[in-house]
Amino acid sequence: MSNKPRITPGGVAQAGAAMAYHTGSWRTQRPTHVHAIAPCHHACPAGEDPQAYLALLDEDRPREAWEALVAANPLPGVTGRVCPHFCESACNRSELDEAVAIHSVERFLGDEALAQGWAYPVDPPAADAPIVAAVGAGPAGLSFAYHALQLGWRARLFDALPEAGGVCRSAIPTYRLPRTVLDGEVERLLSLPGLEFQPHMRFGLDFDLQDLLQDHAGVFLGLGTQRPHPWDIGGAIPADLHNGLDLLKEWLDHGSIPSYRRVAVVGGGNTSVDLARVLKRAGAEHVYLVTHAALPNQGESPGDEMPALAREVAQALEEGVEILTHKGVHRLLLQGERVVGVEITHMKKLPDASGHAVRTAFEGTETVLPVDAVIPAVGEVIDPTGLEALLNGAPYLKTDQDGFAGHALVYAGGDMNGRSGTVTEAIGDGRRAAMALHARVRDVEAYAPLSPIAGWEQINPAYYEPSPRIQETVLPVAKRTGCAEIEPGPSAHQAHREAGRCLSCGMCLACDNCFTLCPDQAVLKSPENLEDGSRYVFDYDYCKGCGLCARECPCGFIQMIDEY
Template sequence: MELPVREHIVPATVAAARSARAEGRSAYLAGGTDLCGVLADRIHATLPARLVDLQALGELRGIRAEKGGLRIGALVRLSEMAAHPRVAERYPLLAQAARAVASPQIRNAGTVGGNLCQEVRCWYYRAPDNAFPCMRKGGATCNALMGENRYHSIFGAVRMGAPACADGCPARVPIPRYLERLRDGDERAAIEMILEHNPLPAITGRVCPHFCEQACNRGLLDQPVATRAIERRLGDAALSEMKRFYAPPRRTLKKSVAVVGAGPAGLAAAFYLRRAGFGVTVFDDHPEAGGMLRYAIPAYRLPLPVLRRQIEALKGMGIRIECGRRVGDGGLSLAGLRRRFDALFLATGTWRERRLGIEHEDRLGHGLSFLSAIRAGQAPAVGERVLVIGGGSVAVDVAVSARRRGAREVSLACLEARDEMPAFPEDLELAIEEGVRLLPSWGPGTVRIEGGRVTGMELVRCTSVFDEQRRFRPTFDPETRTPVAADQILVAIGQGPDNAYAGKSLLDERGLLRADADSGRTPLGGVFAGGDAVTGVGTVVSAIAAGRRAALAIAAGLANRKAGEAPSPDECECQAIPVSPEAWRPRPRLVMERRPAEQRTLQDEDEATPPAEAVDREARRCANCGCVAVSPSDLAPALIALGARMVTDRRIIPAQEFFAARPRATTALAENELLCHILLPPPLPDSRQRYQKFRLRNSIDFPIVGVASLIQERGGRVREARLAFAAVAPTPIRARGAERFLRGRRLTEEVAEAAASLAVRDAVPLAHNAFKVQVLRALVRRALLDPSGEAERRARAEDRRA
């Protein structure tokens, strides 16, 4: 076979091997029975270009007695270890495990170290040409979790990084973790987890574009988990107990921070700064706090009472909110605020409506002003026939609001094709349901005026919106035009910033505030910025995330410590997690109850918050995604049961801690770290050992279930019991509960059955591998009733004689 390797190095010492491995893309080569397949099938996107061959390292060979036990070199062949008289006599469990590995040819070539350090045997992971860039390889999906998983874990999964849903959320809300708390019945803990990343869940639960749902792996099975609906329920619950969840800090610090702008970014920053103990004052030039939440998003999506309760909760924490206070234009000055406060956060949004730049534009209305008037309780005029220009969610809100205000016909024209429209799909579906006519791929042309009144617009065909570099450069076909009758035209093509108050030093060429994306830090000392004023028009959840990041950076700076935060538990590698057993059952997605079209108004919310029972059912649809591949080594559980220690070129690791589920690895070895020897302690006196392996083909297969057992009895009762399992969990595990139960008991049929039940008590089989639970139960029972396997060997001998 042709391997993608350019260099083959044979070092003479461990130090030379480590040095060679550290240079470039390299891999250690022991027996090669695992690595050669990895290379030949090209299962990884990046493969090693250099092999560091360990065969010349004589110091890693040999089996010798040491302190009453054995020292076994990592390069000892499996067949050599299985046949070694001292191993067979004193550690029959290890000899049996070695003989159980694959075929004689593999055992003659394979090494102890290679067997222990091999990569996982999941077929998705091992698919040739990296066909499935799975979670174990840095991807977002465990294909086996929702696919073929007959031979995978029955004891949970391992988090390899941020799950797809949390990774898709700009606020990095730990969605699987809080859903797990919901499944456990702990709603308050779930709310606290959300608030650590998003202080406005009652709002995002209504208006968030739910990027998390778009990334949800459950969508590969049927439909994504309805995370936004769940968040809405929990957000409302948080507001119903605002004194608990929005409590003032126990201690207020002397330092204070000013926040300019009471939109989602400013409110989020204020929340986290106040939680940290700082005095916080929010300034906003509108009559009420909320920013676009208050003056742009229609009440049928975000009712005013909900927003006001949220503002009340924040004020209850001790956050001062001063409305009608403008920065610049004769109002407050940036310099004055810098003198009064220890730090500033600027979140002034994007309120300047963009213009088309065409003739008679002064006769057109603007969508944001139209929505703001409605939210302010006014009754803006609406025509019989309304044309809305724009393809985003604001434009859709304008169109739907115009329809509900009484317009007989509403059309929405935009440059983008239907599948490229920036508005969210469910918003477009709502608009269509309410009779809005979509006109995609049409741009504004000539405003038609008759008798001094607007009568419509001639639209021109848009052939493309972006150039090859995805820059906004629309092109048109001037020969293709269409007239649209309208007595009112509302423009909703986005908003720009009005940041003149900040001064030229803080502005980029687009007029946006210059701020670091991670911290919100601006070139002006002590001044931070975030939200739409920095990025341009974005989503509510993105603004919240920016406010939180800036708050953490401000708090760190004022406390004279390094900015940053520990990764959330969902982002940490190698975290063991349970899977949800109900996730594999067909179950319809939670559907929000919506008013019939004829009953919808501008004042009343279209959808009702789902009841607690529906949210609980929906939380159980979450699979709590992680990697469910299992450890493939037969030797691993044997060494764990024997209490072995693993000697590397840097340290000594207990066998139980040596095995780990990590990206592209099954051990805790660090980069370039080399396993050198295995130290076996003296065997327990009067102990009986056994290794059992369930597989489909005796000569070649890896374990489907492996059980290593060690039983020590005194006076007919169990003094010590060790049960270690292979291929049933992401790492080899011990049945601690069953071991404790067995100590002091006689090994009767009843005791063996009870211990076997304890051993599988926490098993949560996947959709296709429930049989492994019964196999494991049977092997544990057999290990206890025939600890040395002698009875089984006699029975087989009698069968052969017969």
């Protein structure tokens, strides 16, 4: 019997019979779903994937959003406040209008988790799981311990101080980072089953690296930089010289600070800005911040900008801190050993003959600034106690990208490595070290590099409506006194709205464009999320490979690849 279709009167055809004709054979390219890495994700030192948690919040699933967030960073309430948000600098949305205020959403989720009492989505390790050690309960050590737990290890965390938190506790003013938030997140972390915290344990004094290596399957060093960078001007050191970091810690621990009428703070980092603001709060008439760099975002060349957060600098200026940019302290004016003023000059960092940037003062620009005190806040260095062998005379502990310190199973991160100057970077160091240690000991694949990146060229801007970034509210200057947090943070509505501004770079937005615009109906929609995180599937029986879906995908989630 032939199975040829027989003609009907008039050549009538049955509805939908064309389904038997598979146009997929026409195709030379096929569309595929490619979860490209959002630039914010790529830029986040802590390894957060903001795209993922913004999407979940946009879908009104805040707890899952928080869980996606703390998969990488256990301290979002902290970083949402203190991070310079590398993510936002990379955000594709800034090409369209303004970057998504990712830090606001991060902070909102962090605070919401504390308010709701959400527990970390971490399973307790087995009671007899091997144990790893982290020295220093700052952000790096906390992160290492947390991620070790996530990977099935037990962790033991040592710190010289009675409380965990590191610089978050010792150097960040409470008006930026309220203690309730820090305590809430740190305590939640420390109370995780399998994590053991040992305070009052001074590395190099109460125990050493050898002890640790004997008792632990791996060691992470996150001791931070404890010693102020030496500072003097032409050998003159005033008798009442205080280091900025010490003053800040004093204020944070005891609420006390010397009162000055006119004071010069030297340095352009967050410590000097924080200190300047604390001094202003303590009643100083004039607080000068002297930096050889320019204000944030106003530099003349890379490296010519104050490393402090732009937002903090702006608030310091609002509060009356006088920032003297492109200036340096040339000479101290002393009466006896007491400072009565500083001579400042115009100063810039310029390349010398070998190309190294060096500070250069310009003769003939000297000015006298009468002050009661000068406070250097020009950075800190490692306290080498117990680390002599590892440091081998270097100011910082050299590690590879994973934090491997080149010795047995010793990893390190945070301020110690000389690269990571922020809480967020420290958290990332701890995370990567835990993953690398895990990969090495378990002999499993290390984490995959983040690629490809969904750059702006992958985005189809036609599909996004301009939408202004939220304006964060800040207390008026008159009310910025004491320790009260000056930024109340976003409302739930604001956070949701901001999440809705996310372009969803590199990941399906479930917008229906591919489903709606396929002339061949080769894109099917699924009621549930599919394995690749999208709601759509290509029917290659019919897809002709025209590429329309890829071009009209707003977020670069569809890529065309050659068939042959």
